[in-house]
Amino acid sequence: MTFTTETHSKPRAPDSAETEQAARAAELLQAYLAGHSDAVASLQLHTADQPSDSQVIDLPAPAVSLLREILAELANGSVVTVAAPHSELTTQQAADLLNVSRPYLVGLLENRAIPFRRVGNRRRVRLTDVLAYRRREELERQRILDELTAEAEHLGLEY
Numbered sequence: 001m002t003f004t005t006e007t008h009s010k011p012r013a014p015d016s017a018e019t020e021q022a023a024r025a026a027e028l029l030q031a032y033l034a035g036h037s038d039a040v041a042s043l044q045l046h047t048a049d050q051p052s053d054s055q056v057i058d059l060p061a062p063a064v065s066l067l068r069e070i071l072a073e074l075a076n077g078s079v080v081t082v083a084a085p086h087s088e089l090t091t092q093q094a095a096d097l098l099n100v101s102r103p104y105l106v107g108l109l110e111n112r113a114i115p116f117r118r119v120g121n122r123r124r125v126r127l128t129d130v131l132a133y134r135r136r137e138e139l140e141r142q143r144i145l146d147e148l149t150a151e152a153e154h155l156g157l158e159y
Helices: 016-035 061-075 091-098 102-110 127-155
Strands: 042-046 056-060 117-119 122-126
Touching: 016 061, 056 061, 091 102, 091 122, 091 127, 102 122, 122 127
Parallel strands: none
Antiparallel strands: 042 056, 117 122
16 A cells, blocks of 8 residues: 655744644653653554544554654754655755755766766756765764864864
């Protein structure tokens, strides 16, 4: 069985009421899960439309974990987008994810720093490849920072 979800072309940040609601929900969910280790395996949601017509929705463990992360991000006022790992991104979406300009991203693609494919005259980038590039860059930045810190300590510099 295949499921699809509605996609929004432009994600939006939660408003203050949604942020507060997400914070309360995240806190309650976290407290519940802390006291019920077996609940992480699955959780049930009950609809509250009409008590006599209540529906139960069983959530599997990965969905419970993801829900906790989503609520925490919303509580922080973050924009949240859920995408399958095999998703393909436009160059603008990939640039936004990396927090770089689209022309800079195109340069990375042309220099083969990130794999891509062409669809007509457009470039498409797999989400997994963009995330792998971002992780490599984070690791490289951390390595350089560690080297600079070690050098500063070796020279006796205070910072």
